[in-house]
Amino acid sequence: MSFRRTSSVVAAGAAAMLTLGLAVPAQPAHAEPRKAGAAAKRILGTSASSNSWYSGAWTGGYLSGQRAADWGAWRGSPSDMATTYPERGSWNAIKNSTWHIETFRSFRGGLMYGVPLLPSDGSASLKDVAAGKHDAVFRKVATDLRKKGRGKAIARIGWEANGHWYPWKATAGNAADYRRAFARVATVMRKASPQIVIDFDINCGSSLAGQSNRLDSLTKLYPGDKYVDLIGCDVYDWHQTGATNASQWRSALQPKNAPGLADVAAFARKRGKGMSVPEWGLAKPGAGGNGDNPFYITQMRRFFEQNSDVLVVESYFNEHADYIQNSLWTENPQNLKSAAVYRKLW
Numbered sequence: 465m466s467f468r469r470t471s472s473v474v475a476a477g478a479a480a481m482l483t484l485g486l487a488v489p490a491q492p493a494h495a496e497p498r499k500a501g502a503a504a505k506r507i508l509g510t511s512a513s514s515n516s517w518y519s520g521a522w523t524g525g526y527l528s529g530q531r532a533a534d535w536g537a538w539r540g541s542p543s544d545m546a547t548t549y550p551e552r553g554s555w556n557a558i559k560n561s562t563w564h565i566e567t568f569r570s571f572r573g574g575l576m577y578g579v580p581l582l583p584s585d586g587s588a589s590l591k592d593v594a595a596g597k598h599d600a601v602f603r604k605v606a607t608d609l610r611k612k613g614r615g616k617a618i619a620r621i622g623w624e625a626n627g628h629w630y631p632w633k634a635t636a637g638n639a640a641d642y643r644r645a646f647a648r649v650a651t652v653m654r655k656a657s658p659q660i661v662i663d664f665d666i667n668c669g670s671s672l673a674g675q676s677n678r679l680d681s682l683t684k685l686y687p688g689d690k691y692v693d694l695i696g697c698d699v700y701d702w703h704q705t706g707a708t709n710a711s712q713w714r715s716a717l718q719p720k721n722a723p724g725l726a727d728v729a730a731f732a733r734k735r736g737k738g739m740s741v742p743e744w745g746l747a748k749p750g751a752g753g754n755g756d757n758p759f760y761i762t763q764m765r766r767f768f769e770q771n772s773d774v775l776v777v778e779s780y781f782n783e784h785a786d787y788i789q790n791s792l793w794t795e796n797p798q799n800l801k802s803a804a805v806y807r808k809l810w
Contacts, residue, residue, distance in 0.1 A: 498773035503738035507661060507693055507776050508574065508616070513541045517768065518777040519810065520545025520573060522743065524784050524794060529570035535782070536573075538793045539810045545618075546571055547742060547779045549578035550605070554585050559601045565612045575614045576663075576742055576779060579605060579653070581622035581632035581645055590632060594644035602649045606656035616659045618777065620742055621649050624667040624698060626681035626722075636674030639684040650691040661693045663740050668697035669705035671722040682723050682731050694776055695732040696740030699725055700790075701760040702753035713763050729771045738776035741768075745781040746790035746799055753790070756799040765809045780806070 501516030513519045513536070520543045523531045527548060536543030546568050550561030558580055568575055579602070582588055588598060609617045625634040625642055634642040650662045664686060672681040686692070699705050705724060707713035717726035725741070732739040744764060747753025754760065768775055784791040784798065792803040 500769075500772040503774050504772075504776045507738045511544050512573065513544050514810070515541070515544075515768075516772050517775045518544035518574065519779070520547065520576070520777070521780045521782050521793075522547040524782050524791060527564070527567055529568045532568060532571040532573065535793060539807050541810055542573070543571075544573045545576050545777055545779055546573060547576045547578075547781070550580070552580040552583050554583045555587065555598060555601050558583060559604045562608050562612070565608060565614055568614075569612070574777075575609075575617040576777065577605075577609065577614070577617045577619055578623055579619050579621045579649065580630075581625075581642075581649065582630075584631055586631065590634075590638065590641040590645040594641060594648050596648060599648070599652050602652045603656045606653035606660060609660065610657040615657045616661060617657075618661045618663050618694065618740070618742075619650075619653055620663045620665050621646050621653075623663075623665040623742070624670070625685055626670045626672045627667045628673070634672070634685055636672055636676070636680060636684055639672075639680075642685055643687040646687040647691045650687070662691060663694040663696055663742065664692045665694075665696045665698065665740060665742055666723065666728075668699040668724050668728065669703055669716075669719050669722050678719070678721050679723055679727060679731075682727065686731075689735055689737070692737060694738045694740040695728060695735065696742055696777075697723065697725065697728045698743035698781075699741065700743075700745055700747045700753065700781075700788075701757055702747040702751060706747070706752070706754050706757075706760070707763065708754050708757060708759055713759075717767070725767055729774055733774045737774075739771065739774045740776055741778040743781040744778060745783070745788070746792075746802055748789040751788055753788070756801050758802050758805040761802045761805045761809070 504517040521535045532546035548564045550564045551557035622632045666681045704719040705716045707716045718724045749755045782791050784794045791798045
């Protein structure tokens, strides 16, 4: 099965937006159709994979440049991006976690690097970060990326802040603190590494505590166009972002109480930014997911194709660990049917 972009796919994408209640921006008569890969090429350059956007993975297991490359070899198309995170137990851990850069030195693709806004030891607040009290930490991270050949890495600053599981979790009440902290870190990192790509990345399907509108996770936390290159979300096949049929998929694109993929794509397009999906994947039934679900893989691919004008990067979260068990490729693959579909489509 192939979903390569054609003019009919563009039309189908617009029709789908209308069906879902999304506004399709009017274009003047002389306007050209949206071009596949336009945002990706503008922000990162031409993809090495068979996609018009950058496509990669969190490979799980012992992270290395070789494993990142092996993901591409397994699927039959070079991997464009490796997803990684530093240690975050303390400020010193965040500052000195260079192994998570160096281990990918042999990988020819890009690096998508999670930047914790706060350590997990509870030693600071968003207000402290916004006030510049920890600038040295973020300056060091950006400098290390640049000096180690990753100056154009994607920095996912304070990712999934609308969730409740990270120290930098935000609410409608402290959204301004989050925005100021994000802006401060983005400014510091850009000064130290001018080519760095800044990603604002929420969790699709999670509402913002204290919200008055289902899109508040996007609109209240967004730090401003000046500080952002990419707007994205992480999304998994579980809870209200999961789907095993067409009706559920339509709901997953625009969940009742939170932003979904369709909302993020529209928001990024409206602001002239690229879209990112830094983490996406299946989830085991015991975690609220649908297990080995080829339908979800197919629909994600179709969404990427229909939004390839604004999509810059997507990365499958391949994790064998018990809490999610969504691996497609590993020493002991867990979702064989979905893996076969992924390899066929990518």
